[in-house]
Each structure stands twice: as structure tokens, then as C-alpha cells.
Amino acid sequence: MKIKKAVFPVAGLGTRFLPATKAMPKEMLPVVDKPLIQYAVEEALASGIEQIIFVTGSGKTPLENHFDRQYELEDTLRKRDKTDLLKTIESIVPKSGTIIYTRQSEPLGLGHAIWCARDIVGDEPFAVLLADDLIQSETPVLYQMIKMFDRLRASMVATIEVPKEDTNRYGILSGEEDYDGIIRVTNMVEKPDPESAPSNIAAIGRYIFTPRIFDLLGDHKRGAGNEIQVTDAMVELLKEQPLFGFKFEGTRFDCGDKAGFQMANLAFALERPEIGPQLREYIKKIL
Ligand code: G1P
DSSP: OOOOEEEEEOOOOOGGGTTTTSSSOGGGOEETTEEHHHHHHHHHHHTTOOEEEEEEOTTOHHHHHHTSOOHHHHHHHHHTTOHHHHHHHHHTSOOTTSEEEEEOOSOOOHHHHHHTTHHHHOSSOEEEEOTTEEEEOSSOHHHHHHHHHHHHOSEEEEEEEOOGGGGGGSEEEEEEEEETTEEEEEEEEESOOTTTOSOSEEEEEEEEEOTHHHHHHTTOOOOGGGSOOHHHHHHHHTTTSOEEEEEOSSEEEETTSHHHHHHHHHHHHHTOTTTHHHHHHHHHHHO
């Protein structure tokens, strides 16, 4: 079965970016000139996703507006002959009916946010993208994963290697490398201390799940941080079905972290022909 639906949990408060996120969703923070969430949505659409499912919370209206028409702005750009900008603005809006919003009314964790999409996804495999994890790659990472899913027909999560001292920031997995880039997961732990971490292989925010995950998330067991963790449901899942870790091609930036967010801005800005050279000069000067 084809992966057609992608879930975007976007209900988080973004406290790490206060005061910027006081009245603006953290997913709307721009990397260069594009909000984080737009990178994730574009990645999904470029990977063949046909339905975008946002799990939002209060204060997320700017996000909904971002993916909708803005007639006044479009009209002004048209009158000023700003054709390129107009095209950019218009191209953000996916076809009518392809975005669905649901709300996570209580902040019970990532696992709970994904579970909120159960009736919209239904009985088919689906993707989950966390906009905080921004990936610069030749081929969209979700596309790489969907290609692999076509071969494996099983749940999987994108992985990176992290420094040992950072294991307490991630879901950490252990397992056997089956073949190049594919790890057959045998266990997972959410945010373990470096001393007890089973490895330094971390899950990052790109997942493909079989719909069985919804039943397991529905148990509502609390885990690390007293939240309903998707990692715990994945541990239950791998008792019944295979689960794979996937080493992707690309560079991942942790945009949920101030330093990671600045690095992403720098990396993406340096690739822009209109500002890259100027920035490169400036960096040379200040270092
Ligand atoms: C979430 C997941 C964690 C994963 C991380 C990737 O944590 O719970 O397993 O490693 O995303 O970014 P969060 O960063 O939301 O605390």
C-alpha cells in the first residue's frame, strides 16, 4: 500500500524560543525566509504525500493562515508586478481539501499527538514528520524512506549518530545493522542518560508507521517526562512486527534548539545565491 498521509504534530508550546514564540507558533520560525513547517510540508509533498494532517493546539492559527490564500496580499503583489513573489505565495497553498486539522486538546506528549490523528489516517501505513528536525538533502528524506518502505513493508524511523553525552535528548535505539543503512531495531529507550543508553543511535523526526501503532498508543501509558511517548509504543510494536532504523542521506539540523536553529539558518543561507557570497565574506571577517 502507498504512503499517502502524513501527520505533523504541531501542538508544542516552543518554550525554548520564548519570547519569539509567545504569540507565534514555533513551527513558523523562519529558516532564511521560509517557516520550518513549510520545509516539512514541501518535503512530504515532494515525497508523494497526498494528505497533510496537522495536529494543532491553541495559538496555532498563523500556521493555518500560512497554508491558505491571502487575497489582499496577492492583489497587492499583482498590482505591483511582483510576479515571482506572487507565484511563491500562491504555491504555498496545497490543493483544497488536502490539509486536515485536528486538535490535541491536552499536552500529553508526542505519542498522544500522533494518536489524535488515528481516525483521519485510518487503517493504512502513514508518515510522521517533526518540523523541528530540518534536513538538508539532495533527495527528500521522506522520499528515501518511502522507497525503503516499498521494500521492507514495515515501520521505520530515520536515525543519526549522536555524541554519547547527548543521548538524553533523543529516543535511542539498539539493533543489528541488517545491511547498508538499515538497522533492525531490537529495543528503544526515550531520552536515556549517557551511562545507561543502549547505543548512540538516535531517532529523529521522520517516521513511517503501520496503523497498529495507533492501538498501542491508545493504551496511553505514560513514559519519560510523564508524557505518552511514541518511543514506548514503538517498543511494543517491535514485539509484534519488525521495526527498522534508517540512515538517510542528508544533514539534519535540530531546530528545536537555539544553536541548531542558527546552524540551519547559516547552512541554508549559504546555499542561496543572492545572499550566500555576502555571508561567506562576513563569516571569514568575524572568525
Ligand atoms: C522527540 C521524540 C524522540 C526523538 C526526537 C527527535 O523528542 O520523543 O524520541 O528522538 O523527537 O527530534 P522531542 O525532541 O520532541 O523531545
